[in-house]
Every structure is written in structure tokens, then in C-alpha cells.
Amino acid sequence: MNDYHKTYLTFRSFTMDGGKISREKTDLTVETPLQIIVNGQPHTLIMFTPQKIRELVFGFVFTEGLIKDFKEIKDCKVSDVRKEDGEEVIEAHIEIVSKGPLPSAASGKRVSYSSCGICGTENYNQMKNGLKRVKSAHRFTMDMLKELSNRLEEFQPLYTRTGGAHAAVLFDSKGEQILHCEDMGRHNALDKVIGSTLIRGISSEDKVLVSSGRASLEMILKTARAGFPVFVAMSRPTSRAVEAAKFYNITLIDMARDTNRIYTHVRRIKGF
Known part of the structure; x- marks a missing residue:
């Protein structure tokens, strides 16, 4: 396997402690560009870690609102690494059922960084397009969620x-x-999970999503699109995340610093 497709690479580094300098080797997470080409047109460039590429692409086009169902994906091919202006890029060519022009496809210059789930007003509106409130009657215990x-x-x-x-x-x-x-990127990790559920036909109504990252607006919109009723984050959410979770009927919880704060739809937690 090409080194480019590894999830980590080892670099030389130095430490200084009390005036003593030490040399060591440090493993770092790989960051690489993924060019997503939809129906032959460059759509976006994502910075990601090259693992579960097809799952990421499927999850991305789904949470972007480009498809409503896995059946709308005709084909997906991940190309060998190529060089573009001296930069190595992985290309994913995906063919989907489309009833009109695709958003952002005209220029093909949109870049989505690992920290950016929503980049641009057009993309934001597209993500909300057709988004429905999560329907789930399942209830969960706080003890289980803590575990x-x-x-x-x-x-x-x-x-x-x-x-x-x-x-x-x-x-x-x-x-x-x-x-x-x-x-x-936390958005990429979530898209990979969502893409995996599409591939495997996993239902969403009784599931809990636990994320190591912060719950932001775009994370909640992706969760709503997937239909997961409970989102557990390991840090405090943003204000827009709470507002979106309330609107889209998602139970939002943070477990920051050994606490448990439930912000929305507490009825899903047994004992309330």
C-alpha cells in the first residue's frame, strides 16, 4: 500500500525539558485532499484522513442533500493518487440520480476543510433542503449513555x-x-458513519451517536439527515447546535468534564 494511504506517518521531533534536548519519533495523523466529482463535475475538495473513502463520499453527498436514498447512487470509483499543481490528490467519481443542476458544481472550486462542515450560504441552504424532524419513540437510560x-x-x-x-x-x-x-475532522468521521449505515442498510430510529468532537450546527444537521435521535458529545455544544437539535427533535447531550447535560428533548431519557 502506498504511504499516501496510511492513516498516520512518523516524523522526527524534539523535546526540551529543563534545558535537556531529546530527539524522538512522533506519529501524526495523515491529512490529504479528496476531490469529490459528482456526475463528471468537480464538486468539492475535502481535507481528510484516507480511510473508508467510499463511506465518506456516500455520507457526504447524503448529508449535503444531493441524494435522499442510497438507491440514488449509481456508481462510485476512487481513483489512484494523482498530482495537481504539485499536490497529491485522491479523486472520488460518484454518479448519482439528479433531476437538476448540482449546487456548487459549476465552479468546482469549493474547499471544505476538516473544521468546516458548512462552507458557504449555498451549501448551508442545500443541507437544510428537505430536512425533516427525527421521528423516534425509543428511550434510553442515562447510565447507559454515560457508559x-x-x-x-x-x-x-x-x-x-x-x-x-x-x-x-x-x-x-x-x-x-x-x-x-x-x-x-469530526464532520468527516460522522459522514463516514452515515455512509456506512447507507451501505449496510442500518436503520436509525433506535441509535445513539457518540462524537469525540463538539456538537455544532452542521453536526446536528448531518445527524438530523441521518435520523439519529440521540447525539452525545464530549464537549459543550454551540448555541446554534442546541437550537437546531430542539427544532429537529434530537436529544443533545454533552459529557464534558465528567458531567451530563441534556439540552433538548429530555423525554427520551428514562426518569424524566
Whole structure:
């Protein structure tokens, strides 16, 4: 396998402690560009960690609102690495059922960085297009949700090695782990999980999504598109995330600093 497709690379580094300089080797998470080409037109460039590429592409076009169902994907091919202006790029060519022009495809110059789930007003409106409130009558115990958050590190081998990766883990109502994905970007990790559910035909109504990252507006919009009723984050959410979770009927919880704060739709938690 080409080194470019590894999830981590080793670099030389130095440390200084009390005037003593030491040389060591440090593993770092790989960051590489992925060019997504939809129906022959460059759509966006994503900075990501090259693992579960097809899952990321499927999740991305789904949460962007470009498709409504996995059946609308005709084909997806991931090309060999190519060089563009001296930069190595992975290309993903995806063919989807389309009833009109695709947003942002005309210029093909949109770049989505790992920290940017929504880049541009057009993309923001597209993500909300056709988005519906989550329907789920399932209820969960807080004890189970705490246990799931405590188990997050079990599913973070890349983070354990590099200290620089996010994880998204999907559990069922019994607390059984179904899927887990890692990436340098929290949005990418979530899209990989969502893409995996599309490929495997996994239902969403009784699932819990645990994310190592912050719950932001775009993370909640992606969660709503997937239909997951509970989102557990390991840090405080943003104000827009809480507002969106309330509107789209998602139970939003943060487990920051060994606490548990439920911001929206507490009825899903047994005892309320």
C-alpha cells in the first residue's frame, strides 16, 4: 500500500525539558485532499484522513442533500493518487440520480476543510433542503449513555497513536457498538458513519451517536439527515447546535468534564 494511504506517518521531533534536548519519533495523523466529482463535475475538495473513502463520499453527498436514498447512487470509483499543481490528490467519481443542476458544481472550486462542515450560504441552504424532524419513540437510560461515552476511547486506535483524530461511534438501544470511524475532522468521521449505515442498510430510529468532537450546527444537521435521535458529545455544544437539535427533535447531550447535560428533548431519557 502506498504511504499516501496510511492513516498516520512518523516524523522526527524534539523535546526540551529543563534545558535537556531529546530527539524522538512522533506519529501524526495523515491529512490529504479528496476531490469529490459528482456526475463528471468537480464538486468539492475535502481535507481528510484516507480511510473508508467510499463511506465518506456516500455520507457526504447524503448529508449535503444531493441524494435522499442510497438507491440514488449509481456508481462510485476512487481513483489512484494523482498530482495537481504539485499536490497529491485522491479523486472520488460518484454518479448519482439528479433531476437538476448540482449546487456548487459549476465552479468546482469549493474547499471544505476538516473544521468546516458548512462552507458557504449555498451549501448551508442545500443541507437544510428537505430536512425533516427525527421521528423516534425509543428511550434510553442515562447510565447507559454515560457508559457509552466512557467507552469511546476503545474505538479510537488512531487517536491513541497520534493524539490528533476525531471519532464517531454508533450504538444501538442496548448499548452495542455498531459502527465506528475516525478522521482528522469530526464532520468527516460522522459522514463516514452515515455512509456506512447507507451501505449496510442500518436503520436509525433506535441509535445513539457518540462524537469525540463538539456538537455544532452542521453536526446536528448531518445527524438530523441521518435520523439519529440521540447525539452525545464530549464537549459543550454551540448555541446554534442546541437550537437546531430542539427544532429537529434530537436529544443533545454533552459529557464534558465528567458531567451530563441534556439540552433538548429530555423525554427520551428514562426518569424524566
